[in-house]
Amino acid sequence: MFELNKHFRFESAHVLKYHTGKCGRPHGHSYELTVSLRSDTLCPEGSSTNMVMDFNDIATIVKPMIETYFDHHWINETLQCESPTAEFIAQWIFRYLKPRLPLLTRVTVNETTTSSVTYWE
Numbered sequence: 001m002f003e004l005n006k007h008f009r010f011e012s013a014h015v016l017k018y019h020t021g022k023c024g025r026p027h028g029h030s031y032e033l034t035v036s037l038r039s040d041t042l043c044p045e046g047s048s049t050n051m052v053m054d055f056n057d058i059a060t061i062v063k064p065m066i067e068t069y070f071d072h073h074w075i076n077e078t079l080q081c082e083s084p085t086a087e088f089i090a091q092w093i094f095r096y097l098k099p100r101l102p103l104l105t106r107v108t109v110n111e112t113t114t115s116s117v118t119y120w121e
């Protein structure tokens with residue numbers, strides 16, 4: 001079995017409406033996103049020979065999502081959520097990407113250098 005991990009970064013702002021601590025105030029994060037794909041087979045021919053999937057092809061699918069919904073966006077608005085926690089974001093990204101990346105198995109969102117959430121189905 002092979003597992004591919006591709007990492008991305010984006011800056012986003014949000015507020016957690018119901019949080020009674022400091023996350024209840026508008027603020028931003030430098031998020032790190034890891035998308036993980038699994039396969040037990042490799043491409044037999046063509047440009048991706050002996051790859052599960054070309055890392056560049058993964059980026060071609062993920063980057064437009066980041067541009068449209070996450071990077072320098074107010075994600076309460078773009079995700080239409082009153083409380084877009086790291087858990088919510090990881091699940092949202094998984095469900096957005098799965099139809100576009102059928103080999104996707106896990107999405108990990110790092111909200112800070114010490115806090116991350118992994119979502120899979």
Ligand SMILES: [Zn+2]
Pocket residue numbers: 014023027028029
């Ligand atoms: Zn936050």
